[in-house]
Amino acid sequence: MANFIQTLRAAVNRIRETVFRGLFRARSGMTSSSLIHIPNAKEYAFDLKQQLSNLDFSCFIDKEESPPGLSLGPTLEKALKRSAVLVLLATERSLTRPYIHQEFETFVAAGRKIIPINISNALTKNNEEALTTAPWKIIKEQKLIWIDEAAEAFAKQ
Numbered sequence: 001m002a003n004f005i006q007t008l009r010a011a012v013n014r015i016r017e018t019v020f021r022g023l024f025r026a027r028s029g030m031t032s033s034s035l036i037h038i039p040n041a042k043e044y045a046f047d048l049k050q051q052l053s054n055l056d057f058s059c060f061i062d063k064e065e066s067p068p069g070l071s072l073g074p075t076l077e078k079a080l081k082r083s084a085v086l087v088l089l090a091t092e093r094s095l096t097r098p099y100i101h102q103e104f105e106t107f108v109a110a111g112r113k114i115i116p117i118n119i120s121n122a123l124t125k126n127n128e129e130a131l132t133t134a135p136w137k138i139i140k141e142q143k144l145i146w147i148d149e150a151a152e153a154f155a156k157q
Helices: 002-028 039-054 074-082 098-109 125-132 137-141 151-155
Strands: 032-036 058-061 085-090 113-119 147-149
Touching (some): 039 058, 039 085, 074 098, 113 137, 125 137
Parallel strands (some): 032 085, 085 113, 113 147
């Protein structure tokens, strides 16, 4: 009986995953995404990339696939143009990085979808202070929905 229940659960999970994947793609049009990350989010970014890849999404991580130190080099510019969605790993540190600002602004200017992940309340600390400054204020102006990630979950990668 236990094997039957495990098999049934696995089948339901596969169906749920397939339905989620189809609905997500239909809703977002996402087939390719760029992940903006920073050094202290490296493992988290790679884990997220793996999970999205398992759902058949193509992902580009800026620090993984373009030379470090370049603001918007040709590789990164091409990836941003190809990507349907930008996933911003919003940490206190990432919100202060000029290159991340530039990548975010480039994506906003293209009018494509953005999914911010609010790590350790970086976007919402101090009465959403970060959301009052450029370029991050676009998140609030466009009433984007973000994902809240607790510091503990982020620390566990």
